Amino acid sequence: xxxxxTLRRLGCPHTYATQQSCVTQVASREHYNVAHxxxxxxxxxxxxxxxxxxxxxxxxADLTKPTQMLYKGTLRVLLVLLxxxxxxxxxxxxxxxDVIPPNCVQxxxxxxxxxxxNMRLPDPFTPNLKxxxxxxxxxxxxxxxxxxxxxxxxxxxKDLDSYLKSRSPVTFVSDLRSYLQSSEPGTRYNIQLxxxxxxxxxxxxxxxxxxxxxxxxxSTIAHSAHMDIFQNLAVALDTEGxxxxxxxxANQLRYPNSHTHYFSCTLLxxxxxxxxxxxxxxxTRVLLERLIVNRPHPWGLLITFIELIKNPxxxxxxxxxxxxxPEIEKLFESVARSCMxxxxxxxxxxxxxxxxxxxMH
Numbered sequence: 001x002x003x004x005x006t007l008r009r010l011g012c013p014h015t016y017a018t019q020q021s022c023v024t025q026v027a028s029r030e031h032y033n034v035a036h037x038x039x040x041x042x043x044x045x046x047x048x049x050x051x052x053x054x055x056x057x058x059x060x061a062d063l064t065k066p067t068q069m070l071y072k073g074t075l076r077v078l079l080v081l082l083x084x085x086x087x088x089x090x091x092x093x094x095x096x097x098d099v100i101p102p103n104c105v106q107x108x109x110x111x112x113x114x115x116x117x118n119m120r121l122p123d124p125f126t127p128n129l130k131x132x133x134x135x136x137x138x139x140x141x142x143x144x145x146x147x148x149x150x151x152x153x154x155x156x157x158k159d160l161d162s163y164l165k166s167r168s169p170v171t172f173v174s175d176l177r178s179y180l181q182s183s184e185p186g187t188r189y190n191i192q193l194x195x196x197x198x199x200x201x202x203x204x205x206x207x208x209x210x211x212x213x214x215x216x217x218x219s220t221i222a223h224s225a226h227m228d229i230f231q232n233l234a235v236a237l238d239t240e241g242x243x244x245x246x247x248x249x250a251n252q253l254r255y256p257n258s259h260t261h262y263f264s265c266t267l268l269x270x271x272x273x274x275x276x277x278x279x280x281x282x283x284t285r286v287l288l289e290r291l292i293v294n295r296p297h298p299w300g301l302l303i304t305f306i307e308l309i310k311n312p313x314x315x316x317x318x319x320x321x322x323x324x325x326p327e328i329e330k331l332f333e334s335v336a337r338s339c340m341x342x343x344x345x346x347x348x349x350x351x352x353x354x355x356x357x358x359x360m361h
Contacts, residue, residue, distance in 0.1 A: 071104070078110040082296070089114035090255070091144045094199065097251045098192055102244075106293040108251070113296035115255030122256065124302040125339075131264075131303055132215055136256040140206070143199075150196035160197070164204050164225045173232045180241065189241050198248035199259075201226050206262050216262040218269050227269070234270050234279055242279070246286040253300030260300035267304055272314055281321040284308075291335050306339050 081089055089096070089111050096111050115121060122134060131137060151157045156179050163172040180197070182190040205226035206216065214220045221227055233245045252263040267283060274280045287305045291297055309316045316322065323329050 071107075075107060075110065078107065082110055082114050086114040086117055090116060091142050093251075093254065094143050094145050094147055094195070098195055102247065105289055109290055109293060109297060109301075112251065112254050112298040112301070115299065119255060121299050124299055124306060129303070131256075131261065132217065134256050137261045138210075138215060138258055140203075141254070141257040141259055147196045147199050150192055151200060152193070160200075163229070164201070167225050167228070173228055174236075176229065176232060177236050177241070180237075189244055191244055194241075194244050195248045195251070198230075198245065199252065201229050202249075202252065202259065202262055202266070206258050209262075210258075216258070216265045218265060218272070221262065221265050221269055222273075227266075230266060230270065231273065235275065239278075239282070242282055243286065246283055250286050250290065250301065253298055253304055255299050264300055264304040264307075268307060268314070271308065277319060277321060280319060284316075284321070288332075288335060291339070292331070302339060305335075309336050309339070 078089070093111050093114070097108060100108050100111075119136065122129065148157075151160065159169060159172050162168060180189055180194055182188060184190075205221065205224065208224065208226065209216055209220050212220075230249075234242060237245055246267070249263050249267055252259045253267075254260050267287075271280050271283045274283075287301065287308070290301055291305060308314055321328075322332050
């Protein structure tokens, strides 16, 4: 059976049929305790299979009614999880983002907007918010998936670790693009490898920065083997590959934690250091397309975009793509106004009940 084989590929030993009963356990808050959290890996496997099924059905622009209903139903289930079991989405966000189709922007936002229930999100609209001074910003998030194991083949992982330590072999960066290409029909890039590479390099960079008793910033992330890789990918990849690369970075813009901080700085650094406006425009697109859909919007996404449009260092409003057409300029101004002006009862734009979209994005 397709679902059973997919579950085994995702590392889940149970069959689809035996796990159906497990899914219902996530439906009530009374099961939220340590004992039942042991079933979270099972729930994650089932959820990823459901999203993969949706991805296969949504490849055509003309969506059938069953596919539209499946999408809306999946959004509603994610809303329940976001409201009642946010830790589940926090812990397994990586696995879900690995299989969510690029066009399902709001679905991805729902997952990335989750934050631990014992955390109070700082208001991202606070004037002069000092993100680097937040208590939680230096703490690593819990990710219950071994993403490093997805970096294959083994020789590629070995060369990657060698380059991160000593910037050798010198040919690694120039050969990197070929490793990321896929031979599977229907896609030119190995998206799962791209996601794993970005998160792995980022976590290694954070450890390197913390080992020097520093914190991520525009200056501390620069001129390193880690940034060499990211800058090379931003420049060397074509439009499709760069979009997938920037999407992998944006997938780590979540609640206050060390990953959000580092990858927010990375996106802003890539924007500031870009050698062509095409890269800056694509970075803006990846952020903007996540902001123009219905709420919720991830906290890290908001603080990154607000910094980009407010900080004169980036000269955002001077770029040609902002003014390329009147309707585009109005869109930017509208999004900027909504980001800059706090709304009543909008805690980090987590308007849970407004998220049930009637469209497939």
